[in-house]
Amino acid sequence: MNLESFRLELATTMLVKDAVELILKAKEDQKLLMIIAMWYLWHERNTIREEGRQRGADFLARCVSIHMQKRTLLSFV
Numbered sequence: 546m547n548l549e550s551f552r553l554e555l556a557t558t559m560l561v562k563d564a565v566e567l568i569l570k571a572k573e574d575q576k577l578l579m580i581i582a583m584w585y586l587w588h589e590r591n592t593i594r595e596e597g598r599q600r601g602a603d604f605l606a607r608c609v610s611i612h613m614q615k616r617t618l619l620s621f622v
Contacts, residue, residue, distance in 0.1 A: 568580070
């Protein structure tokens with residue numbers, strides 16, 4: 546999803562405030578992609594914890610991609 550540099554930088558942040566600042570400094574499309582990806586990761590974490598069901602990283606990446614495509618299409622309507 547071309548977010549590796551952001552992932553590496555976020556992995557080293559110690560404070561939520563720093564992570565939020567990093568996200569807010571990103572370009573609009575990257576910002577949206579990061580937020581959608583984090584939501585899907587959080588949802589997956591809850592699904593694993595509550596239901597014991599885990600989906601692969603490829604599946605989650607496709608979900609994020611589809612969500613972004615739908616978002617882009619809606620912005621043209």
